[in-house]
Amino acid sequence: MQTNYKDVSEENYRSHYTKQDRAQVRRVVRIMLWAFLPLALVDVLFHEFDIPLAILLLMRLAGFSYSLWLIKQYGMEENVPRLDRYAMHWIVLVLSIQFISNICLPRDYLGHYMVDAWLVLMAFISLPLALNILRIPLFLFVAASCLLLLYKQSGTFSQAASVLLIMPAVAITGHAIAAYVHRYRRKLLSAEHELERQANTDPVTGVANWKEFMRISDTELQRHQRLGKQLSMLVLDLSDFKHINDTHGPQVGDVILVEVSRRVKRAMRAYDCVARFSGEEFFVLLPEASAEDAVKIADRARATVVAMPISVSGKEMKVTATVRTATLREGDTTLSLLRRAGEGTGTREQEVPQNVNLLPV
Incomplete structure (x- = not known):
């Protein structure tokens, strides 16, 4: 064919x-x-x-x-x-x-x-x-x-x-x-x-996958460290996605993931890199963004994602999300910055979920 x-x-x-x-x-x-x-x-x-x-x-x-x-x-x-x-x-x-x-x-x-x-x-x-x-x-x-x-x-x-x-x-x-x-x-x-x-995109949502995100992050981190500029990362976790996926099936879950990825991209700047890491986790690389800028973008992203229910097969599905951020520090590597973003270090978020998975599935 x-x-x-x-x-x-x-x-x-x-x-x-x-x-x-x-x-x-x-x-x-x-x-x-x-x-x-x-x-x-x-x-x-x-x-x-x-x-x-x-x-x-x-x-x-x-x-x-x-x-x-x-x-x-x-x-x-x-x-x-x-x-x-x-x-x-x-x-x-x-x-x-x-x-x-x-x-x-x-x-x-x-x-x-x-x-x-x-x-x-x-x-x-x-x-x-x-x-x-x-x-x-x-x-x-x-x-x-x-x-x-x-x-x-x-x-x-x-x-x-x-x-x-x-x-x-x-x-x-x-x-x-x-x-x-x-x-x-x-x-x-x-x-x-x-x-x-x-090879570089997530098959469900079309955003970058873990491999491509790591490649871009390594390049951007080296560039920001060389130029002395600030760099931040953002982690968006769909809090109730596992329940929706188990209750309504993976097809409904895929529809929600696609819509969430679209909303996240709408809330980001044109040069931010959005990637899906695991079933319900989205990571975003924020070039030239300070800690204050990252929190503002995080608030905008969370508000955009949960603003309206997602319509799936005639049903209205409400989603909730937790957003955490981390900003580049001296001596940071891509993995250490990812780990701090996943743990919510240095953010204003109150809800910090435990056992955040940083590896792709």
Whole structure:
């Protein structure tokens, strides 16, 4: 059964494959560097030593030099759109030089069309550029090459017909393969993002799970300690959730958990991290929040959660919650801050439940 994942944006797609694409472009350009030598030899063999040959060789030398410069840029430059422009300029330059060389070759010589077909196919399949941009110069090159055939005096009709069929066929085939590769890479990236999301989120509520919360907390704690900023944590415990779950079943419990998580997120700031730790416990990381700020947020969260009953299958379920907070102290670790938040150390809460479970279930 085919699974449809959420499509990724063009920006995420390009940024994810940037390293691979940069290496791919360097490989393609290096291959073309070797191709400049036999192509220049063809120019020498079919032309007399005069001004047109000198111009062609200078153009080949310019293409060779630009290729070397492009390889260097793809090893240094970090601006991806700028690199894409450089690569487009390169392929346009290579195609232009090749087409001018084809014009100057004898009118009864059709061997250059093999090189043209190879160039088009290689560019489509190997260059990791956006197809809506790449296909413009390549299809124009194919069309111009087919028009050039009308100028050529080919030996037989079958030769001309073969060229007229092969060149468009190669371009269409290369475009189709490149489009398939792009779609495959996008689907692969979408699947990776979905697997990452599932590994980092709670399957019931969609908020962060214990693993992701610990990762974010470790990062934020180190950042706040380095900058000397305050950091707090908040623990929200649904006091009567176990009774509701045992009485009405886990499906009703899941509905309540989803609604509570939505209310908690509404009460938090945009950059706070909400996570579900166990059956009825929600932990919230409060960056740049003092003890006073944490208590205010805790009061707002508790009021938002218990403000209205939760409707489940036509029944109104009232929930009660206990909220506790803890603020970062010198020498604290993520686990010690979690433990103090779970025990309610340093808060104004009156109700402090015992045996708070700090491990996920």
